[in-house]
Amino acid sequence: MPNNKRIDNKTGAAVKGWGKESCPYPPGAGFIECHEMKCVGCGICQMACSMKHHGVINKDLSRIQVRKYLLPLPKAVQVTCVQCQENERKCEQACPVKPSAIYFDSKTQHMVIDEKRCLGNKCLKCQDACDAKAVRSYPQALSKPIVCDLCDTENNGNVDPQCVNICPYGALYFLSSAEFRFAYSVQDITRKHADEKADLISKRLYPLTKKTISEPGWRE
Amino acid sequence: MAEVKMKLLEVDLTTETHRVVDVTEDVMKYLGARGLANKLMWDMIPQGADPLGPDNILHVGVGPLTGLMGCKTILSFKSPLTGWAGRSAISGYLGDEIIRAQYTAGILIKGNAKKPVYLYVRDDKVEIRDASDLWGKWKLESEASIRDSLNQETGEVFAVLCIGPAGENLVRYANASTEQVHSASKWGCGTVMGSKNLKAIAVKGSKGPDYFDHKKVWSLFETYATSPKTALRKLTEGRWGHSISPPELLRYAAEGIKNNHFGYDPIVEKSNHLEHQLKYAAWTDGCPGCANACFVPFFKNNARRAFGGEMRHDDVGGFNANIMLGYDDTIEISSLVDELGMDSEELGGLVAWAMDLYEHGIISREDLGGIDLKWGDLDAVLELIKKIAYKEGRAPAALAEGFRRAYKVFGEESKWYAYEVHGCACPTYDVRNKKVGFGLIFGTSHNGARMGTGILGMLQEVAASCRFTTISFAQIWGSEEEAYRVFLNAACGWDYTPDDIRDISLRSYYFNRCLSLREGYHPAKDDFLPPRAYSEPITDKYGTTWVWDHDEFETAKKNYYTDTLKLSPGGLPPRKELERLGLDFVIPILEPMDAIG
Numbered sequence: 001m002p003n004n005k006r007i008d009n010k011t012g013a014a015v016k017g018w019g020k021e022s023c024p025y026p027p028g029a030g031f032i033e034c035h036e037m038k039c040v041g042c043g044i045c046q047m048a049c050s051m052k053h054h055g056v057i058n059k060d061l062s063r064i065q066v067r068k069y070l071l072p073l074p075k076a077v078q079v080t081c082v083q084c085q086e087n088e089r090k091c092e093q094a095c096p097v098k099p100s101a102i103y104f105d106s107k108t109q110h111m112v113i114d115e116k117r118c119l120g121n122k123c124l125k126c127q128d129a130c131d132a133k134a135v136r137s138y139p140q141a142l143s144k145p146i147v148c149d150l151c152d153t154e155n156n157g158n159v160d161p162q163c164v165n166i167c168p169y170g171a172l173y174f175l176s177s178a179e180f181r182f183a184y185s186v187q188d189i190t191r192k193h194a195d196e197k198a199d200l201i202s203k204r205l206y207p208l209t210k211k212t213i214s215e216p217g218w219r220e
Numbered sequence: 221m222a223e224v225k226m227k228l229l230e231v232d233l234t235t236e237t238h239r240v241v242d243v244t245e246d247v248m249k250y251l252g253a254r255g256l257a258n259k260l261m262w263d264m265i266p267q268g269a270d271p272l273g274p275d276n277i278l279h280v281g282v283g284p285l286t287g288l289m290g291c292k293t294i295l296s297f298k299s300p301l302t303g304w305a306g307r308s309a310i311s312g313y314l315g316d317e318i319i320r321a322q323y324t325a326g327i328l329i330k331g332n333a334k335k336p337v338y339l340y341v342r343d344d345k346v347e348i349r350d351a352s353d354l355w356g357k358w359k360l361e362s363e364a365s366i367r368d369s370l371n372q373e374t375g376e377v378f379a380v381l382c383i384g385p386a387g388e389n390l391v392r393y394a395n396a397s398t399e400q401v402h403s404a405s406k407w408g409c410g411t412v413m414g415s416k417n418l419k420a421i422a423v424k425g426s427k428g429p430d431y432f433d434h435k436k437v438w439s440l441f442e443t444y445a446t447s448p449k450t451a452l453r454k455l456t457e458g459r460w461g462h463s464i465s466p467p468e469l470l471r472y473a474a475e476g477i478k479n480n481h482f483g484y485d486p487i488v489e490k491s492n493h494l495e496h497q498l499k500y501a502a503w504t505d506g507c508p509g510c511a512n513a514c515f516v517p518f519f520k521n522n523a524r525r526a527f528g529g530e531m532r533h534d535d536v537g538g539f540n541a542n543i544m545l546g547y548d549d550t551i552e553i554s555s556l557v558d559e560l561g562m563d564s565e566e567l568g569g570l571v572a573w574a575m576d577l578y579e580h581g582i583i584s585r586e587d588l589g590g591i592d593l594k595w596g597d598l599d600a601v602l603e604l605i606k607k608i609a610y611k612e613g614r615a616p617a618a619l620a621e622g623f624r625r626a627y628k629v630f631g632e633e634s635k636w637y638a639y640e641v642h643g644c645a646c647p648t649y650d651v652r653n654k655k656v657g658f659g660l661i662f663g664t665s666h667n668g669a670r671m672g673t674g675i676l677g678m679l680q681e682v683a684a685s686c687r688f689t690t691i692s693f694a695q696i697w698g699s700e701e702e703a704y705r706v707f708l709n710a711a712c713g714w715d716y717t718p719d720d721i722r723d724i725s726l727r728s729y730y731f732n733r734c735l736s737l738r739e740g741y742h743p744a745k746d747d748f749l750p751p752r753a754y755s756e757p758i759t760d761k762y763g764t765t766w767v768w769d770h771d772e773f774e775t776a777k778k779n780y781y782t783d784t785l786k787l788s789p790g791g792l793p794p795r796k797e798l799e800r801l802g803l804d805f806v807i808p809i810l811e812p813m814d815a816i817g
Contacts, residue, residue, distance in 0.1 A: 037503055040458070041508070042507070042509060042513060043508045044441075044445050047438065047509075048442075050428075051438045055435065057429060057434050057437060057438055058320075058428025059320065060426045060427075060428060061428065068377055069377075070360075070367060070400065072360050072400050072528055073502050073503075073517040074400060074401060074505045074515070074517065075503065075505065166445055166446060168446075169511075169513065204502070205519050205526070
C-alpha cells in the first residue's frame, strides 16, 4: 500500500492531496493565475487537466499549456485563460456566430464554448483573437476548440481547478475576486502571450535582443 | 483498453529511409532504453566494428515510464573512447516528446549520412534535413536556430538534441545536449553523432503517451505528485539542485585536488554552493513529469561575456580544485565546455593531467601551441579547451583522443601522472576514498569508469527514469522494484511479478557486460585502479587518510563481484544465470574468449 497517508488531526481520517481541498474555492468571479517564476515545467497540470476533461493523459489535450523556452537557460512559462472582463474578451468579439458560441457564463462565472453552435476547427477565430492563445484546439481528436472552464465541466458553478490542486510548486493559484482585496481583478494585465512573457523573463539575464540571445558573446 | 504496442522508429542515414518496427516482445523481455539497446547492439553491430564507422548504431532510448518517473533519455552506442558498450543519459523533455510521438521504444539511428544533416521527427512525419549551414556552429547557437526555424514553421516547441564542434571534430568524449543544462556526455555520444554527420535530432510529439490504463496510471501518479514525501524532497531539490554536492565532496577527499594528488587544499574554501546560489542562480527548472525539479541554472554576466549553465557534479567535477581553481571560477569553464560539447568529467581529468605533465616538463609550451599551462590559470585552461575541441597542436590533439591514445604521444613517463580507470578519467569520487569514493564501482565497470554502470541503477536505466526522482517513488511504495512494478503494469497492461522486475534488471546488466566482453573488455586485464591509488595516500580536511593496498583491493573486488554484482569471482557472468535469463545465445560467442564464469 502506498505510504502517503496524511491524517486529519481532528477526525483521524486519511486526507488526500496537499490540503487545498479542505478550503473550497469561493464562489464568484475568479481565474487561474500563473506564477511564471515558480513554474518548473513539469507539465503535471496539463496531465491533470486532460485527465479531468477527457479521461486520458495527453498534454496536448490540456486547456492549460506549458511552453519551454531557451533564454538561453531553460524556462517554462504557463499559458491559461484568465477569464477576461467583458470589454477585454476578444475571443467573444471575434466569434462569427451571433450570439457568440464562446462566451462568459455570468451565472457560473467562467468561459464556455457552446459545442452545438461553434463552427469548429475550420474557424478558430477566437483562438487567433486571443492575445495569450489560451483557446486551444486539437484537431487529432477534437472537432471543436477548448477553453479553461475552471474544471466546472457540468457548468453548475462548482469550480475545482485540478491544475491548481496538483501543481507541486504552487505556481498556479485560483485568484478570486471574493478573496482579492480589490473588487476588480487583474486579468487584463496578465493576459500576455507566452513568448512575450519569456522575453520579459530573459531581461533578467541580460539586456540583449531576441536575435542575439543565442549568441552569448563568446567569440568577441 | 487496447494492448500497448512498443514502436521503434528505425532511421537509416545512409539510405535516407525510415520505418517503424514493433518490438513489443523484446521490450517485455528487456524493457526499453538500455535493455532494448543491448539487444539491438548485439544484433546489429558486428563484433569489432569501428565505433566511428557506419556499422555503429545510436539508440535514442526511452522506456514505458519516461515522463512518469522523471524524464530520461538513454543513448546507447559502441563507445569511441573505450571501444566497449557505451551509454549516455540525458534529462530534459526530449524523452517526453519521443513518448508523446508514441515511439515508446525510442529512435534507432543507423548508417552514416553523406553530408551534415539533422533528423526531424514530428509524430509520423520523419525527415532527414540538410544541416550544412549549422555545421561548425557552437551548440547553443545551433540549438537556438533549429528551435527558432521549426517554431516559425510549425508553431510548436521542439526538443532538440545537438552536438557542438567537438562532436563534429570527433573528439572521443564529445557530448550531445539539449536546453543548455542537460547533456548526454558519457563515453562519446556526441562523437558517434558527429561520425554519422548527424548534427541534431529535433522531436515534437502530439499524440500523447500510449498507456494501457490512463485512469490507473493517473491515480498512481497523483499519489506521487501530492505525497508529503515528495513535498519534503522538493524543497531541497528545488533550492539547491545538484550544485550542492561538489563543494561538499571536496572536503571529504572525494573530489580530485591538483590532479588527484591531494585530499585537501585551502582552495576548496574559496567559494561554495551557497555563495554560488546567492550570486548567480537564476531559477528552478525541471523535467516533464517530475515534481522534484532539481535543475538550478546559473547566469553570470560581465562586461565582456555572459555565461550560463549548470554547476552539477558532472559539469564541474573534474575542474575546480583539480586544476586549482575555486568552485565559482569554474563557471566560465563549464559554460565553454557546454558550448563546445565535451564530457566535462573526462576533460577535467585530462586538463589536470596536462597541467601536471607541463609542470614536470613532459610536455612543452610548443606542444600546447604556446599556452603557459600553469595551475589555476583560468585563461590558459579556456584556451586549451578550445584547442582540444578543434584538435589544434600536438598536445591538444592527443588529449582529444583520451588517455590511452595520448600515452603513445606523450610517452611512458606520462602514465604515472594519469588518473584513469579503463582509459576514462576518474577525477571525481576519488577511487581511494572507501567511504564516498567509487573505487569498486569504477574498478569493476565494464563500460569504463563512470557512474551508472553497475547493477544498482540498472532498473532506472532500462525504464528510462531518473534516479533522483525514483527516491520519492521508493519512499512511497516501499521499494524501487515495487514502484516500477505497479507503474509498468498500469502503463503497459502487463503482469509483472517482483521476481520479473529483478530478473529484468539482472538480465540487462549481464547482457550489457556481455556486450563489452565481446568487444574486448575482460575483468582480468582491465579491472585495476591507477597506480597512484595504491601508492599515493590522500588525507581529507578532517584528517582521515585513504589509500588502497593491492591485496585489499583484490579481495574487496572479488567480494564486490560476487555479492553486489552477482558475477563469478573472476567478474564474469555465470553460465547458469545466463541460461536461466534467456541469454544463452551469448555463450557460443563468449566461451572461446574465456568470458563465461
